[in-house]
Amino acid sequence: MRLTRQTNYAIRLMMYCAANPNGLSRVSEIGRAYGVSELFLFKILHALVENDLVETVRGRNGGVRLARPAAEISLLDIVSVTEENFAMAECFENDTADCPLIDACSLNAALRRALGAFFEVLSEYSVADLVAAKPDINALLGLTPLQGSSTGQLV
16 A cells, blocks of 8 residues: 555645744745645645645735644544545455455455554554654754744644
């Protein structure tokens, strides 16, 4: 199983927002930090806003910020809104399977169990965990931490 590029950058966008000591992040700054186009980030941002993971603030001093504390946003929350399909094999897609063993095969059950374990692990990690695991994240992203600020999470 491989996560899409969209999911990869959605997680990165969320990490950037969590690490930003200024609270609001501009899409242009996020794009510059990761070397990705603003247009692509806006596409990702749309899904994150619709699912209440981030919020936007309009205006001259506007930007993007997490909709809730980073510790309350799991990787599963992000992956669930950015991935369209978790079918690991043709037999996951009921109407399209041509296998004569579909009702008697244990492969489907094994793959469903593996997918469940994958989801369980994703639910155990928050955006805050990812940011905390990299103490120099602010420097790596070109963010300057404010004195007395830790990760720039919204509370």
